[in-house]
Amino acid sequence: MPDYQAPLRDLRFVMDEMLDFPAHYARLPGGEEASPDVVNAILAEGARFTREVLLPLNQSGDREGCLLEGGEVKAPKGFKEAYRQYVEGGWPSLSAEPEFGGQGLPHSLGMVLSEMICATNLAWGMYPGLSHGAADALRxxxxxxxxxxxxxxxxEGVWTGTMCLTEPHCGTDLGLIKTRAVPTGDGAYEISGTKIFISAGEHDLAENIVHLVLAKLPDAPEGSKGISLFVVPKFLPDADGNPGERNGVTCGSLEHKMGIHGNATCVMNFDAARGFLVGPPNKGLACMFTMMNVARIGVGIQGLGLMEASFQNALAYARDRLQMRALSGAREPAKPADPIIVHPDVRRMLLTQKAFAEGGRMLVMYTAKLVDLVEHDQDAAERERAEALLGLLTPVVKAFLTEVGFEATNEGVQVLGGHGFIREWGMEQFVRDARITRLYEGTTGVQALDLLGRKVLMSQGETLKLFTKEIHKFCQAKAGDPALKEFIEPLAKLNAEWGELTMEVGMKAMHDREEVGAASVDFLMYSGYVTLAYLWARAAKQAQRSLGGDEDAFYKAKLDTARFFYQRLLPRTRAHAQMIQAGAASLMTISAEDFGLGFEI
Amino acid sequence: MPDYQAPLRDLRFVMDEMLDFPAHYARLPGGEEASPDVVNAILAEGARFTREVLLPLNQSGDREGCLLEGGEVKAPKGFKEAYRQYVEGGWPSLSAEPEFGGQGLPHSLGMVLSEMICATNLAWGMYPGLSHGAADALRxxxxxxxxxxxxxxxxEGVWTGTMCLTEPHCGTDLGLIKTRAVPTGDGAYEISGTKIFISAGEHDLAENIVHLVLAKLPDAPEGSKGISLFVVPKFLPDADGNPGERNGVTCGSLEHKMGIHGNATCVMNFDAARGFLVGPPNKGLACMFTMMNVARIGVGIQGLGLMEASFQNALAYARDRLQMRALSGAREPAKPADPIIVHPDVRRMLLTQKAFAEGGRMLVMYTAKLVDLVEHDQDAAERERAEALLGLLTPVVKAFLTEVGFEATNEGVQVLGGHGFIREWGMEQFVRDARITRLYEGTTGVQALDLLGRKVLMSQGETLKLFTKEIHKFCQAKAGDPALKEFIEPLAKLNAEWGELTMEVGMKAMHDREEVGAASVDFLMYSGYVTLAYLWARAAKQAQRSLGGDEDAFYKAKLDTARFFYQRLLPRTRAHAQMIQAGAASLMTISAEDFGLGFEI
Known part of the structure; x- marks a missing residue:
């Protein structure tokens, strides 16, 4: 069975040493509660809870799956009890507002906990996970x-939430939804329609489920301008606010899927269910994006959690498994063979996992700081800047961390060879679970269009400049440091190229809008690598500065990993840059009919 | 349920138009039987058999899996009957020698059939598939x-074969095996030990199973020089050659795995089983490589088959699914949205699948021709040349086609969005089935060491030169053709760089053997892209020449795909080249202990 230890030392490095979270919390309204002692205690308890309670249910939940019987869904054995402990531990309210019963701690803290949950039991984590978006939309x-x-x-966590958007004929294109909302005359609405792919749509963990549902009013305009958001509870609250009358929303069936078997992915039927309009009529899409942006960052964290879990277990195997001798001569002559961690290609795979996981953690925590600022900063200009940067980085966090997350979990399988393919080892489950993260809450392609089209080009490149200027300043400040030259030089070059490539695509897009879509995914991946290069350079600076104490091994390993990232992963930008420049013609010339001429008769 | 049509038109292009198989068969001893009419009839019948018999059992086999009861394994429903039809159709004997009951047709023909089998039902295909290697070793x-x-x-196909190599503590490092062979005094041996990951080790498709087993003689030297090969039948043949006494080889358990559920992956216990030495004592590894090389090419073909299957179904979905409007304006205004094949990024994914599948087919058929020549060419020098090239390309076929096969099947899932993750659509099964191909018969890392270490550097680069010279000649011959400039120029450059990179690694490796392992996987991937670039340039030349007839759409699509490959996939060589040059230090500096300092307490 896979093991997992929360990367507490690495988190301390990222939060305390690199991104100065103690100062960030100290100046954050409400953040003063998050003293270093409190933070450390919370992280330690989170590490314990996820390892002792959630981890043991991960493989069994995958094997068992969910059961639909008489309209009720049973989650796998132990899930309900784990959720009870989660609620009792006060985890759901960690970073919620005190006025609604929350503990008022910064959102960034909740995001750290999220990583641990996703690493130990993604399928379980999605039951409480969806509640965050629902709560945010209501708030x-x-x-x-x-x-x-x-x-x-x-x-409080006694009820959970869902996001009901997708329908059988539409997912990305929500303007096409058919679910209808008819006013009942008493201020409520009757919601009718079918939603699919509803994570945690029905289950036995909580006493009630709060669905946030996109539907169309009778007089709604066509397309995405005619969508409204409704809250539709499974049980209508009675006069005391407790679950009362059963509402007309039921689970029609469960999907059989590649992974996250422990989570109930439901077809939800709304049959004149009683619902209540959230926000103004026909403005549902904007409300939905409130949920969606929270959810997207959450999915990026899923990618991160899964890579860390896969890395830790691949590492344990590579140290243990004896196979072949090192090419340069036996390392452990007394043993029948050397542990496979001596082989350069095994190290390449492990370092790929490590560099993506640790770099991903820096990106998530950098983004988490922005989330805190957007929510709580007193200064409007600072809030606005944080919001713009957060908007820019959200699709990168979502898509880049899930793309490399899938790669990294696959490297974990590869380190184990044939054993990686066998269920018992648990490595292939990380891959199957990771596969969904590239798809849900908007595929990588959708994130890429959001990044390049909406965030970068629609702001005439101004939003991107906010970030590239920050990188530029960092490079300038460190330009004279010979110990950092190996990082700063390539970073400065890439940072400049990032702007140039953007200009180039922007110019082309003025003549042909398809150029945006043609460049988008490569642009997103390129952006992810440059962003991580910036953060790895900052990590290297920090590690460099900390050398000479009694944790030299830690800081040297950090520097080695930074070097690996620069020498072995960053060269991929050379491919992406060329592909960004390749232009739309390479994709658009062939006709839809002619794609199949090799096999169609 | 996924559909599949054998790519007969594309096969005709590759075999008849591009690689001149009719002339190849005409001059091949025994090949005269393979007239164009016979070949076409066989391919058409193979297309029918795989689509009508194997395809309908693919998803049900995946769901059902295999069952072990009382030591006997039942394959999924329908598998046995399909195998009966396969044997009755004479498929097993297609390319076997007439002296052993074979039809004596060229091996390349069997490889074409293999692609169709892997595309329609990989798990089923592995039952007869392993027999080829076993037969080859015996032959x-x-x-x-x-x-x-x-x-x-x-x-004849009434018995099937296995390869019993791996043991619980060793897979790649076969020198460590513990299975023992003790002479019985009557010329036979008693084989005792445990083998794992034995595909088709036990099943109900055939009346007997012929295990080819690596074991150690009592006086065997240490390590890989002390391995011998034995044939161990499940039932010992009686005086008439029919299955007689049950031998002491039994299936201890079945593995639960990520994919290929329909194939029985067995733990095989040899308990003083009666076996017979194949080849000289202690020379088992050489004999084993006879099986292994056949099997490796077979696995590459699995990668090819799965990408083609995934491509065809992703294409059908992309033409059918309506979602969003084209960025440059509605293409089908009468419909509620445009089919997603109008979106550039969807096209990028489909073209990635198409370019890898069609390019992979060219590579397989180029290699298939070499297999024919090695087996049958009358001219010793020609045979030797073919053997060297085949040795060079075998790890490329195996590892490159399975690496890009995994990528391409994943693109297939991605085209379907969330639906790709749902079992019912069948797209995720292609991914799960493809995942094993990067692992078994030697992982990608093992193939890469074979390519760079054994094939390229041990021959002082001579073997590679055989191939780069052929590419060089092709480039020189076409250098003056302006219509091919976009292919020939980059190809010539890459071909030269391939040699330079090899020299560079070779020089470094003289000082530090770890440089070979450090560069190997990137070198293999680089080699794969250049090889496909050569074949795509030849395809472009052929298509260019054929324009102006009544199949212009086909040839234009071929040219468009060649362009896509050059503009959108070949740039990846820029990353691989840099990573080949990165050197071993980027991997070897960090100590095995320090890898885990971020999470280990």
């Missing part, structure tokens, strides 16, 4: 009454 | 008596 767009009825329960 | 190294007893039955 920002709900009426006071809705907040009182639903938000407090979600914060 | 090359078996005694006349062994040939009479076992080979004829394998050729």
């Amino acid at each position: 920002h767009h709900g009426s006071d009454e809705q907040k009182a009825s639903y938000l407090t329960k979600l914060v | 090359h190294h078996g005694s006349d008596e062994q040939k009479a007893s076992y080979l004829t039955k394998l050729v």
Whole structure:
């Protein structure tokens, strides 16, 4: 069975040494509660909870899956009890507002906990995970009454939430939805329609489920401008706010899927279910994006958690498994063979996992700081800057960390050879679970269009400049440091090229809009590598500065990993840059019919 | 359920138009039987058999898996009947020698059929698939008596074969095996030990199973120089050659795995089983490589088959699914949205699948021709040249086609979005099935060491030069053709760089052997891209020449795909070249202990 230890030392490096979270928390309104002692205690307890409670249920949950019987869904054995402990431990309310029963700690802390949950049991983590987005949507767009009825329960964790967007004929293109909302005359609506792929749509972990549902009003305009958001509880709250009458929303069936077997992926039927409008009519898409952006960062963290879990177990195997001698001569002559970690290609795979996981952690925590600032900073200009950067980085966190997350979990399988393919070892489950992260809450292609089209080009490159200027300043400040030259020089070059490539695509897109889509995914991956290069350079600077104490091994390993990233992963930007420049013609010339001429008769 | 049509038109292009198989068969001893009419009839019948018989059992086999009861394994429903039809159709004997009951057709023909089998039902295909390697080992190294007893039955298909190499503590490092062979005094041996990961080790498709087993003689030297090969039948042949006494070899358990559920992956226990030495004592590794090389090419073909299957189904979905409008304006205004094949990024994914599948087919058929020549060419020098090239390309076929096969099947999932993750659509099964191909018969890392270490550097680069000279000649011959400039120029440059990179690594390796392992996988991937670039340039030349007839759409699509390969996939060589040059230090500096300092307490 795979093991897992929360990377507490690495988190301390990223949070305390690299990104100065103690100072960040100290100046954050409400952040003063998050003293270093409190933070360390929370992380240690999170590490214990996830390792002792969630990890043992990961493989069994995968094997068992969920069961639908008489309209009720049973989660795998132990999931309900683990959720009870989670609620009792006060985890759901960690970073929620005190006015709704939350503990008011910074959001960034919740994101750290998220990584541990995803690393130990992604399928379980999705039951409480979806509640965050639902709560956020209600907090920002709900009426006071809705907040009182639903938000407090979600914060407490006794109820969970869902996001009901996708329908059989549409996922990305929500303008096509058919679910209808008809006013009942008493201020409520009757919601009717079918939603699919609803994670945690029905289950036995909590006493009630709060669905946030996109539907169309009778007089709604066509397309995405005619979508409204509704809250539709499984049980309608009674006069005391407890679950009362059963509402007309039921689980029609469960999907059989490649991974996350322990999570119930439901077809949800709304049959004149009673719902309540959230936010203004026909403005549902904007409300939905409140949930969606939270969820997207959450999915990026899933990628991170899975790579760390896969890395730790591949490392243990590589140290243990004896096979062949080192090419340069036996390392452990007394043993029948050397442990495979002596082989350069095994190290290449492990370092790929390590560099992506640790770099991913820096990216997540860098983004987490922005989330805190957007929510709580007193200065409007600072808030605005944080919001712009967060908007820019959200698709990168979501898509880049899940793309490399899938690669890294696959390297974990590869380190184990044939054993990696066998269920018992648990390595292939990380791959199957990771596969969904490239798809849900918007595929990589959708994130890439959001990044290049909406975030970068629609702002005339201004949003990107906010970030490249920060990198530029960092490079300038460190330009004279010979110990950092190996990082700063290539970083400065890439940072400049990032802007040039953007200009080039922008110019082409003025003549042909398809150029945006043609360059988008390579642009996103390129952006991810440059972003991680910036963060790895900062990590190297920090490690360099800390050498000479009694943790030299840690800082040297950090520097080695930074070097590996620069020498062995960053060259991929050479390919992506060329592909960004390749242009739309290489994709658009062939006709849809002619694609199949090799096999169609 | 996924559909599949054998790519007969594309095969005609590759075999007849591009690689001139009709002339190849005409001059091949025994090849005269393979007239164009016969070849076409065989391919058409293979297309029918695989689509009508094997394809419908692919998803059900995956769901059902194999069952072990009372030591007997039941394959999924329908598998046995399909195998009966396969034997009745004479497929097992297609390219086997007439002296052993074979039809004597060229091996290359069997390889084409293999692609169709892997595309429609990989798990099923592995039951007869392993027989080829076993038959080859017996043909090359078996005694006349062994040939009479076992080979004829394998050729006929009434018995199947296995390769029993791996043990719990060793896979790659076969020098460590513990299975023992003790002489019985009557010329036979008692084989005792445990083998794992034995594909088709036990099943109900055939009346007997012929295991080829690596074991150690009592006086065997240490390590890989002390391995011998034995044939161990499940039932010992009686006086009439029919299955007689049950031998002491049994299936201890079945592995639960990520994919190929329909194939029985067995733990095989040899308990003083009666076995017979194949080839000379202690020379088992050489005999084993006879099987292994056949099997490795077979695995490359698995990668090819799976990408083609995934491509065809992703294409069908992309033409059908309506979602969003084209960025440059609606293409099908009458419909609620445009089919997703209008979106450039969807096209990028489809073209990636198409370019790898069609390019992979060219590589397989180029290699298939070499297999024919090695087996049958009358001219010793020509045979030797073919053997050297085949040795060079075998690890490329195996590892490159399975690496890009995994990527391409994943692109297939990605085209379907969330639906790709759902079992019912069948796209995720291609990914799970493809995952094993990067592992078995030697992982990608093992193939890469074979390529760079054994094939390229041990021959002082001479073997590689055989191939780069051929590419060089092709480039020189076409240098003046302006219509081919976009292919020939980059190809010539890459071809030269291939030699330079080899020299560079070779020089470094003289000082530090670890440089070979450090560069190996990137070198293999680089080699794969250049090889496909050569073949795509030849395809472009052929297509260019054929324009102006009534199949212009086909040839234009071929040219478009060649362009896509050059503009959108070949740039990856820029990354691999840099990583080849990165050197061993980027991997070897960090100590095995320090890898885990971020999480280990």
